[in-house]
Amino acid sequence: MESTAERIRGGDRLALARLITDIENDQGDYQKVLDDLYPHSGKAHIIGITGPPGSGKSTLVNCLARQFKRIKSDTSKIGIIAVDPSSPFSGGALLGDRVRMNYHATDADIFIRSMASRGALGGIALATDNVAIAMDAAGYDPLLIETVGAGQSEVEIASLAHTTIVVEAPGLGDDVQAAKAGLLEIADILVVNKADKPTADTTAASLARMLSLGEELKGKHPGTHWEVPLVKTSAVDCEGIAALVEHIQSHHDYLQDSGEWAKSDQQRMRKQVNHLLRETLFVSWQEHYDHKAYNDLMVQVLQHQISPHQAAQLLLHGE
Amino acid sequence: MAKKIRVLIAKPGLDGHDRGAKVIARALRDAGMEVIYTGLRQTPEMIAAAALQEDVNAVGLSILSGAHMTLVPRVLDLLKANGQGNVIVFVGGIIPAPDVEKLKKTGVRAVFGPGTATAEVVAALREASA
Numbered sequence: 490m491e492s493t494a495e496r497i498r499g500g501d502r503l504a505l506a507r508l509i510t511d512i513e514n515d516q517g518d519y520q521k522v523l524d525d526l527y528p529h530s531g532k533a534h535i536i537g538i539t540g541p542p543g544s545g546k547s548t549l550v551n552c553l554a555r556q557f558k559r560i561k562s563d564t565s566k567i568g569i570i571a572v573d574p575s576s577p578f579s580g581g582a583l584l585g586d587r588v589r590m591n592y593h594a595t596d597a598d599i600f601i602r603s604m605a606s607r608g609a610l611g612g613i614a615l616a617t618d619n620v621a622i623a624m625d626a627a628g629y630d631p632l633l634i635e636t637v638g639a640g641q642s643e644v645e646i647a648s649l650a651h652t653t654i655v656v657e658a659p660g661l662g663d664d665v666q667a668a669k670a671g672l673l674e675i676a677d678i679l680v681v682n683k684a685d686k687p688t689a690d691t692t693a694a695s696l697a698r699m700l701s702l703g704e705e706l707k708g709k710h711p712g713t714h715w716e717v718p719l720v721k722t723s724a725v726d727c728e729g730i731a732a733l734v735e736h737i738q739s740h741h742d743y744l745q746d747s748g749e750w751a752k753s754d755q756q757r758m759r760k761q762v763n764h765l766l767r768e769t770l771f772v773s774w775q776e777h778y779d780h781k782a783y784n785d786l787m788v789q790v791l792q793h794q795i796s797p798h799q800a801a802q803l804l805l806h807g808e
Numbered sequence: 809m810a811k812k813i814r815v816l817i818a819k820p821g822l823d824g825h826d827r828g829a830k831v832i833a834r835a836l837r838d839a840g841m842e843v844i845y846t847g848l849r850q851t852p853e854m855i856a857a858a859a860l861q862e863d864v865n866a867v868g869l870s871i872l873s874g875a876h877m878t879l880v881p882r883v884l885d886l887l888k889a890n891g892q893g894n895v896i897v898f899v900g901g902i903i904p905a906p907d908v909e910k911l912k913k914t915g916v917r918a919v920f921g922p923g924t925a926t927a928e929v930v931a932a933l934r935e936a937s938a
Binding site: 502503509510585591595600601 | 843
């Protein structure tokens with residue numbers, strides 16, 4: 490009998506879909522399956538697509554998948570993870586990104602999975618990292634990850650993706666908005682979508698000024714580093730997409746040649762291991778701690794006799 | 809993380825009346841479910857492919873064109889062929905009474921006509937997924 494990991498690597502899409510559900514729900518033996526899959530991951534170019542709600546991310550992802558299919562070999566498989574927000578009230582979600590991706594609905598070489606953010610605030614879900622590992626090991630490359638509609642500080646995608654594309658649209662703000670810290674800073678490629686709109690050039694110009702000022706202030710010299718390109722697209726007609734994909738591939742090559750690819754992989758893995766260590770340490774501490782001491786200290790904190798910090802120190806180190 | 813009910817709301821066929829589908833999608837969202845909506849004019853093949861990739865517990869089909877006796881059995885067959893025979897299928901829209909029984913015999917769990925309270929749909933889905 491084949492193992493789940495073997496079935497997933499052999500192209501069993503239902504097995505992959507079910508594994509993703511288990512990862513999201515933190516249920517079943519998904520950790521074991523991921524352990525088996527992990528040695529086969531690390532090949533996919535992970536491309537993050539982020540930007541404000543309504544800037545055209547899903548439509549752009551649809552065009553990108555189409556273009557990648559056109560230029561890659563017949564055997565290549567493309568993965569799409571589309572994250573939309575969960576309700577902070579009901580916990581439910583309306584996942585509507587597939588509406589823009591119907592072109593690929595029955596393509597056996599494209600796997601689209603919608604994910605709800607489930608309370609995570611960084612623009613992706615907590616489980617997105619592991620879902621990416623599963624799809625990577627299943628042979629999907631590139632892997633396109635679309636974040637929730639992001640405002641200014643949902644920048645988590647930058648630590649997961651090799652290449653981060655920030656999609657802006659005309660009419661969302663002036664050059665002060667463009668100068669603010671956060672979302673725009675994480676762009677490896679900046680896209681002004683809806684280039685068919687009359688004010689697109691103004692938006693592109695103020696973003697271009699922001700980019701060139703950044704280079705000047707950092708004293709960077711042309712040709713010595715990755716210069717963030719600004720690409721105009723009109724995703725509704727898939728215009729400008731060939732140029733965008735060329736930039737994505739140049740960035741891929743730049744990362745490989747400069748050693749940045751290995752560096753970002755290393756950072757990501759370290760972060761994941763540290764995160765798991767923190768969780769595991771807490772759980773193992775919980776198994777052994779002194780319940781009575783814990784409750785007594787909580788009472789003292791509630792009565793403002795000691796601070797939460799002191800309580801934690803006492804629980805860990807005693808008097 | 810608690811298990812979430814995942815539901816695909818789909819509009820097979822050629823009618824463009826998506827108000828009902830959107831109201832149901834919204835009601836299920838507000839009931840704490842994760843709802844995947846795929847838009848208008850879906851073929852049964854598109855619906856089955858989405859149901860598989862999204863590993864849904866249920867598929868809701870909204871049809872107002874009168875083509876339900878062709879489209880719904882086709883969706884059910886494809887789900888079964890993909891190993892998803894256990895997925896709950898429910899139908900909404902304009903379905904004549906004699907067809908309701910026929911659809912249920914082919915494997916449709918419930919049929920909700922015009923005027924159905926959204927709470928009824930939520931309760932039926934929760935019970936079926938329990």
